[in-house]
Amino acid sequence: MSAAYQHLALSEVKPGMILSDELLDKQGQVLLPKGAVLNAKTIALLPGHGISVLAVVRDDSADSAALPDPSALEHRVAVLFRKNELDNHDDWATGILRRYVTDYRLGREIEE
């Protein structure tokens, strides 16, 4: 894939960003595969492997490298789920899907 990428300092990397290339440590071992979606936990572990700069996929839809803000993401989910009435208990499965997708979009961590 020739998608545009950019190098970011670790402090600028945010959850939800996607690796544009394999991430190798100093010994050349693969830490993460190309295309991996970064989450907060992974990012926190990277300094321990001597990583300070990452190549991530540039998001062309947004002007900056930052993710769209959470309220915009939540708004989009609400638009997609506009036929789901949150207080309709017969429609609970749709409500759960909505919650999961919201968590996914916001890159929330799940208790394992």
Added chain:
Amino acid sequence: MSTIVLDDIVSKLQDLPSLPAVVMELLSSIDQEDVDISVLAKKVSHDQALTAKTLRLANSSLYGLQVKVTTIQQAITFLGFQTTRNLITAAAVTGCFAQGQCPGFDDKAFWRHSIASAACCKVLARRMRFNQDYAFTAGLLHDIGRLVLVSSFTAQYQQVMEYRKANDCYVREAEQAVMGVDHVVAGMALAEHWNFSDTMKMAISYHHDPDAPGAGLLATIVHVANAIVHALDIAGEEDDLVPAVSSAAWTALGLNEEAYLHVFRETELQFEEITLVLMG
């Protein structure tokens, strides 16, 4: 407003582009194990475009092959007959309908939705220990009736899309309101005409109604995958709409949030890759 009946659809099916004979053969025999593989491999090899697309799919990271396959026979050796058959079908069906003939109907968005559904069905099927190949093909073809309606009743379908926009309703409701039939009926007619296996017919027929008696697990998988793909916003349609998820179907899959988050991610990743091959 003119109403269309099943007979009208059936009489128009003759005018639809037909699939390569070998693909028809594959589709009708999808749940048979005792098909002569070498003969089929040879037949497919005569169609170069189909072969090329199939091999590119086989070599994509979806299947994690260590070697690059260069012939259909090799693909069968490494991936198995079921999976290869599935790839050939996907490659054939996505190239079969003319595009851009109905204003208001976005063919690209249609295929994005279908391919993402195929990927999601495959991912869900793996978790459910259900046959991943059936699931992939069922996901890819579940809405194929829409293309039948678009191709055969283009003017009416344009009205359907306008009605949908004006009323912000589901496509199926708009189809029923404007045409008197919907893509499920049209899909079943095509499934008969193209001689799909019973498994595929059930999935097409019941994907909006997985609670119906006898609908089966595949219809349940397609139903949930369809909702997930709408929710993930993959088709890229501004006014996309997530359908109601059947509580019974959701319960039948019995997956927890962690599982679903993986399903979402895998669906998006696989979608990217398959799209590059099939739509590229």
